[in-house]
Amino acid sequence: MLNYIQSYLNSNVTPGQAGNFFWAFVYIVLIFTGLSIAVIAMNWLERKILAHMQVRLGPMRVGPHGLLQPIADAIKLLIKEDIMPAEADKVVFWMAPLMVVIVAFTTFIVVPFGPTHAVTDMNIGILFMLGVSSLGVLGIVMAGWASNSHYPLIGALRSSAQMVSYEIAMGLAVVSAVLMTSLTTNGTGTLSMIGIVQAQQQQQIWFIFKFFPLGLIAFFIFAVAMVAETNRAPFDLPEAESELTAGFHTEYSGFRWSLFFLAEYSSMIAVSSIAVTLWLGGWMRPFPNWLSGDSWDMAFSLVPGLTFFFLAGMAFFSTMRMPKHPYFRLQTLGLGGFGGLLGLIGIVLLLPGIRERVQDIYWFAIKVAVSMYLYIWYRGTFPRYRFDQLMKVGWKVLLPMGVGVLVLTAIAGVLL
Amino acid sequence: MEPVATTFFFYLLAGLAILGGVLVITRKNPVHSALALILTLLAIAGLYLMLYAPFVAGVQIILYAGGIMVLFLFVIMLVNIERSQKEHQFNGQWMVGLLAAVALGGLFMGVFVKGRALFPEPAAKFAETDNTQKIADLLYSNYMLAFEIASLLLLVAIVGAVVMAKKRI
Amino acid sequence: MAPITTLHYLVAAAALFVLGVIGVLTRRNVVIILMSIELILNAVNLNLVALSRLYGLHGQVFAIFVITDAAAEAAVGLGILIAFFRNKETVNVDEVDLLKW
Numbered sequence: 201m202l203n204y205i206q207s208y209l210n211s212n213v214t215p216g217q218a219g220n221f222f223w224a225f226v227y228i229v230l231i232f233t234g235l236s237i238a239v240i241a242m243n244w245l246e247r248k249i250l251a252h253m254q255v256r257l258g259p260m261r262v263g264p265h266g267l268l269q270p271i272a273d274a275i276k277l278l279i280k281e282d283i284m285p286a287e288a289d290k291v292v293f294w295m296a297p298l299m300v301v302i303v304a305f306t307t308f309i310v311v312p313f314g315p316t317h318a319v320t321d322m323n324i325g326i327l328f329m330l331g332v333s334s335l336g337v338l339g340i341v342m343a344g345w346a347s348n349s350h351y352p353l354i355g356a357l358r359s360s361a362q363m364v365s366y367e368i369a370m371g372l373a374v375v376s377a378v379l380m381t382s383l384t385t386n387g388t389g390t391l392s393m394i395g396i397v398q399a400q401q402q403q404q405i406w407f408i409f410k411f412f413p414l415g416l417i418a419f420f421i422f423a424v425a426m427v428a429e430t431n432r433a434p435f436d437l438p439e440a441e442s443e444l445t446a447g448f449h450t451e452y453s454g455f456r457w458s459l460f461f462l463a464e465y466s467s468m469i470a471v472s473s474i475a476v477t478l479w480l481g482g483w484m485r486p487f488p489n490w491l492s493g494d495s496w497d498m499a500f501s502l503v504p505g506l507t508f509f510f511l512a513g514m515a516f517f518s519t520m521r522m523p524k525h526p527y528f529r530l531q532t533l534g535l536g537g538f539g540g541l542l543g544l545i546g547i548v549l550l551l552p553g554i555r556e557r558v559q560d561i562y563w564f565a566i567k568v569a570v571s572m573y574l575y576i577w578y579r580g581t582f583p584r585y586r587f588d589q590l591m592k593v594g595w596k597v598l599l600p601m602g603v604g605v606l607v608l609t610a611i612a613g614v615l616l
Numbered sequence: 617m618e619p620v621a622t623t624f625f626f627y628l629l630a631g632l633a634i635l636g637g638v639l640v641i642t643r644k645n646p647v648h649s650a651l652a653l654i655l656t657l658l659a660i661a662g663l664y665l666m667l668y669a670p671f672v673a674g675v676q677i678i679l680y681a682g683g684i685m686v687l688f689l690f691v692i693m694l695v696n697i698e699r700s701q702k703e704h705q706f707n708g709q710w711m712v713g714l715l716a717a718v719a720l721g722g723l724f725m726g727v728f729v730k731g732r733a734l735f736p737e738p739a740a741k742f743a744e745t746d747n748t749q750k751i752a753d754l755l756y757s758n759y760m761l762a763f764e765i766a767s768l769l770l771l772v773a774i775v776g777a778v779v780m781a782k783k784r785i
Numbered sequence: 786m787a788p789i790t791t792l793h794y795l796v797a798a799a800a801l802f803v804l805g806v807i808g809v810l811t812r813r814n815v816v817i818i819l820m821s822i823e824l825i826l827n828a829v830n831l832n833l834v835a836l837s838r839l840y841g842l843h844g845q846v847f848a849i850f851v852i853t854d855a856a857a858e859a860a861v862g863l864g865i866l867i868a869f870f871r872n873k874e875t876v877n878v879d880e881v882d883l884l885k886w
Contacts, residue, residue: 292647323745327674334682338654341689345647357690364686391748626789630797637801637824641808646816653820656801660827667794669834672845672852676830679852684823684859691863692816695870700877706811707879713810717803724799728792735791736839747842754846766853773857780864783871 214394216309216320227319231308239465243270246576253580264535265518280454285348288451292346297452297459300339304466307332311473312393314483314560325393326374329474330367333429333467337363340448343460347451355447358587359431359438365594366428366435370471372602373422376609377478380407380415383613397482404489408479411612418605419479421598423574426471428594430464432575434582435590472571473564480567483560501555504562508546515539625666633659644701646692650685657681671748794835801828813877815869819862826855 208220215223244259244266251258259266284293310325312318322328337360344356381399382389390396400407408415428435439447449460476482485500516539522532549558585593636656643649657680664673707713755763801824808821830848837844870876 289645289647292651295651322670324670324674324748327671327678331674331677331682334678337682337686338689341686341693342647342651345689345693353693357693360686360690364683367682388746388749622789623787626793630793633797634800634804637804640820640824641804641812641817643817646814646820649817649820653823656824657827660831663794663797663831664834667834667838669837669845669848672830672834672848675849675852679856680823680827684856687859687863688816688820691867694867695816695876697874697876700814700875703813703877705813707813710811714807717807717810720806721799721803724803728796728799732792735795735836737788737790747845750842751846751849754842755849758843759846759850762850766850769854769857773860777860777864780861780868 212316214316214318214321216318216322224319227317228309231311231319232305235305235308235466235469236462238469239462240270240274242465242468242572243273245572246579249573249576250580253577264522264531264538267535267538274458277454277458282455283451283453285451288348289346292342296339296343296346297456297463298339299342300336300463301459301466303332303336303339304463304470307467307470308473310393311470312397312477312482313564315394315398317483317560318394321392321394323390323392323395326378326391326396326474326478329393329470330371330374333470334364334367336463336467339463343452344448347448349451352448352450355438355450359448362431362435362438362587362590362594363429365591366425366598369421369594369598369602370425370429372599372606373418373425374474374478376414376418376602376606377407377422379606379609379613380410393477393482397477397484400481401484401488406479406481406484411609411616414605414609414612415479417601418609419475421602421605422475422479424593425598426475427575427578428590429471430468432464432468433579434585437584437587437590468572468575469568472568472575475571476564476567483564485559485563501559502550504555504558505546505548505550507562507566508542508549512539512543512546515542622666625662629659629662629666632656633663644705646696647689650688650692653688654681654685657685669747671751791835791839795832798828798831798835801825801831813879815866815876815878815881818878819859819866822862823855823859826851 204220205222208215208218208223211218215221215227247269248258248266259269262269262272284290307329309319310322310328312321340363341356341360344352344354344359347353378389378391378396380403381396384399384402390399403410406415408419427433431439439449449457452460487496491500515535519532519536519539522528522535549555549562633656636652636654636659639652640649640656643652657676661673661676661681664670664676805821805824805828808824809818812818812821830851833844833848833851835844837848866876869881873880
């Protein structure tokens with residue numbers, strides 16, 4: 201048994217490919233935990249960042265600087281009454297959030313956090329991710345229909361029409377990136393996620409910069425389509441509160457609503473992972489070839505620890521600015537403790553044994569985090585698209601652009 | 617690589633597919649039938665994976681389960697009338713139809729029993745690492761004409777569906 | 786248990802085919818008839834892909850074409866259904882009995 205566990209440790213393939221069930225299970229548990237923590241953090245970050253963009257403070261009461269707000273939200277959702285509308289179709293009503301959550305979590309099987317750090321590496325990886333995320337549309341349609349009420353039905357139909365339209369633009373952008381993988385020296389392209397990042401490694405260029413400006417336009421098309429795909433601002437007409445009273449999840453309360461919420465943030469992280477893998481170099485650190493060599497490697501490997509030190513520094517700075525009143529003693533201690541925890545994680549990440557192993561996961565996570573920040577920034581900045589404008593952008597603007605980029609990338613790949 | 621529990625997964629997936637098929641043809645509510653069809657489609661995608669056809673499995677999930685079934689659900693919601701769920705579900709000649717289908721099934725069983733030797737165990741196991749590349753080679757060399765005709769067919773279908781569903785031509 | 790041969794897949798495909806034929810021949814609701822047609826097409830696809838393991842990848846390429854055609858046919862069939870439903874508020878094939886409406 202111990203042999204079985206240890207036999208994988210020196211391999212250079214993912215656990216799924218090596219057939220090692222134990223490590224695949226460990227990776228699945230890690231992804232599950234990490235995703236839950238990421239969704240909780242996203243909740244807090246979204247409210248704070250949106251608030252600071254709107255020149256207000258956001259949640260400040262529940263913990264120091266609102267840090268315990270997501271936990272309070274989770275407890276509230278769990279103890280809320282579970283309402284089912286009177287004439288609703290019970291089986292479909294129950295199954296809809298289940299389907300959306302299963303789809304959102306299943307896409308993470310092939311997401312590569314490193315050259316061997318994925319649950320498995322299917323040779324149709326990107327096709328699998330696109331396909332499984334298109335199953336999420338079914339969950340939304342089921343939710344809207346089962347609620348037996350017109351606002352959810354209209355919201356669900358609009359939302360699914362939007363998602364299906366932008367899937368096509370996403371697919372075209374993805375195909376043009378996959379085209380670029382076939383330009384390596386041995387000439388075969390690949391659909392596997394790890395293979396795409398390794399193609400970028402071999403061609404020594406992130407695909408966003410390849411055949412400038414074609415890679416950039418393809419990335420732009422994908423970035424717009426992924427925001428529309430996850431029903432986020434500025435494409436969130438189907439679930440905006442002033443328009444359709446929350447759209448397809450109007451009739452869901454308590455735990456079922458939190459499943460939709462979990463699925464929405466997980467699918468945001470999933471499509472950001474696709475964007476990072478295909479265009480932004482996946483797990484590679486910046487400038488692996490221009491700034492190569494042992495000293496540069498060591499310098500870049502200090503960055504994870506330094507990031508956590510910076511975050512700990514921000515926490516300590518806020519601790520010092522806390523009001524000096526006995527009512528705030530607990531919060532000040534809590535914030536100081538949180539800063540200390542971040543500093544401790546920073547110190548652990550600076551240790552020479554650990555800092556090389558953490559490199560891949562860290563750079564991938566940082567790129568996905570930048571993408572999440574962009575999502576929140578879009579929400580705070582852009583006004584909402586009207587539904588017909590939204591469909592017009594999807595079909596009449598992004599689709600021709602996608603086809604054009606695909607054809608031009610193919611021509612550039614053959615000629616250059 | 618031979619999957620570990622082939623027999624178990626085959627019976628599970630084939631059982632789910634056939635269960636979904638039975639539910640499709642017997643449910644009163646068309647939305648339940650559509651959900652059962654989605655179950656069947658996903659089970660068949662699993663069977664394709666067991667047959668070392670990952671690309672066809674991916675295409676099945678994207679197009680069939682994620683595209684065609686969304687279309688079906690949309691249309692069911694547009695034409696769903698409560699009255700139709702309270703009427704007779706099976707038409708007048710259901711007995712003859714059932715008999716004909718059972719006869720067809722019997723014909724299939726006869727063929728399989730008599731011709732058992734025609735379907736041997738596959739000699740060489742396909743590697744699934746370059747399935748997509750090989751399919752692409754075939755698609756763009758031998759079957760290029762069929763590929764172009766399929767794209768033309770899709771264009772005709774788009775135009776036809778828009779014309780059929782418009783209010784005034 | 787016996788190892789799974791190609792024949793097992795062919796029997797499963799035949800069962801799905803027969804279920805689809807029963808659906809087409811016995812149901813009144815047009816949408817369910819269309820879904821039974823999709824069942825038939827899937828059974829054929831399973832047959833093609835199972836036999837492609839013996840005879841080369843041509844079966845899988847043909848299966849992709851069948852899926853494409855099924856999409857086109859479902860779209861047009863549902864368009865016809867909507868056009869018909871708009872005229873006569875029914876989804877039963879028994880009541881499609883006028884040559885002109």
